[in-house]
Amino acid sequence: MTTRKIHRRAQADYRWEGVENRPYKEDERALFKAVTRQVLFSDPEMAGELRYFEVAPGGFSTLERHEHMHAVLILRGSGHCLVGDEVRPLETRDLVTVPPMTWHQFRATQGEPLGFLCMVNAQRDKPQLPTDEELAKLEKNPEVAKFLRGM
Amino acid sequence: MTTRKIHRRAQADYRWEGVENRPYKEDERALFKAVTRQVLFSDPEMAGELRYFEVAPGGFSTLERHEHMHAVLILRGSGHCLVGDEVRPLETRDLVTVPPMTWHQFRATQGEPLGFLCMVNAQRDKPQLPTDEELAKLEKNPEVAKFLRGM
Numbered sequence: 138m139t140t141r142k143i144h145r146r147a148q149a150d151y152r153w154e155g156v157e158n159r160p161y162k163e164d165e166r167a168l169f170k171a172v173t174r175q176v177l178f179s180d181p182e183m184a185g186e187l188r189y190f191e192v193a194p195g196g197f198s199t200l201e202r203h204e205h206m207h208a209v210l211i212l213r214g215s216g217h218c219l220v221g222d223e224v225r226p227l228e229t230r231d232l233v234t235v236p237p238m239t240w241h242q243f244r245a246t247q248g249e250p251l252g253f254l255c256m257v258n259a260q261r262d263k264p265q266l267p268t269d270e271e272l273a274k275l276e277k278n279p280e281v282a283k284f285l286r287g288m
Numbered sequence: 289m290t291t292r293k294i295h296r297r298a299q300a301d302y303r304w305e306g307v308e309n310r311p312y313k314e315d316e317r318a319l320f321k322a323v324t325r326q327v328l329f330s331d332p333e334m335a336g337e338l339r340y341f342e343v344a345p346g347g348f349s350t351l352e353r354h355e356h357m358h359a360v361l362i363l364r365g366s367g368h369c370l371v372g373d374e375v376r377p378l379e380t381r382d383l384v385t386v387p388p389m390t391w392h393q394f395r396a397t398q399g400e401p402l403g404f405l406c407m408v409n410a411q412r413d414k415p416q417l418p419t420d421e422e423l424a425k426l427e428k429n430p431e432v433a434k435f436l437r438g439m
Contacts, residue, residue: 143371147362147381156383177383178359184409185336187359208329208338210405211298220294230298232307232328254361256407258335 171196
């Protein structure tokens with residue numbers, strides 16, 4: 138039997154009662170930087186999951202792609218995202234759809250945190266990371282290259 | 289082929305670019321009052337949907353139950369909810385889980401709008417409305433009766 142907590146109170150600084158705040162460890166390839174994750178909703182009865190990610194100023198999420206989609210709502214702050222070969226400025230409450238197998242990354246480029254909700258399918262494939270060749274191909278677009286260098 | 293808009297900008301007053309704002313018509317049974325709905329994410333590739341509901345001050349969502357779950361994040365304002373036989377005060381960013389087959393309602397009781405995100409399964413059953421007998425049973429709890437009268 139699943140025990141469900143009906144009400145989780147919001148806490149200061151975009152934390153939630155009883156929700157673990159998981160920092161992503163930075164690795165040697167520096168594929169992401171200064172990102173934390175909180176899983177807000179995940180339940181055997183639900184086909185989707187809702188997570189909250191927060192990127193500290195100057196940080197960025199992993200540059201990746203996968204078959205599953207992302208449905209993103211910016212909850213806090215502002216920044217930029219890369220989706221495919223498009224770079225977009227993001228403001229609070231903007232919506233971002235990441236289609237299947239589309240390179241994407243979120244960056245906190247404006248000296249403030251970028252916090253966003255991300256809905257995904259509970260059953261989903263693992264992210265793919267770019268090879269050096271794929272990264273070089275992405276960087277051929279000057280706007281994308283600028284984004285990947287941190288704007 | 290599905291054409292997906294990658295970026296939808298937030299607009300004033302919790303509206304979104306290209307997202308239809310659907311008022312719920314009030315019916316003679318007054319099962320809900322002053323509620324609007326915007327579907328933020330719905331896609332054949334996604335197992336979940338994300339909607340934004342806004343209840344105007346003094347308004348309330350339908351008192352209903354169903355097999356599918358609701359995963360709710362309060363995005364704007366404050367109010368109260370009923371989940372099962374529990375009445376809870378709600379603040380911005382609070383999380384509410386509505387388990388299967390549990391009576392629930394959201395009310396904007398504090399003189400301000402109550403806006404919330406609601407994640408559901410894309411494939412889901414239709415809501416059930418309470419019979420007069422079920423309503424009478426709910427109202428036997430004084431706290432629930434007070435909530436249903438508008439606090």
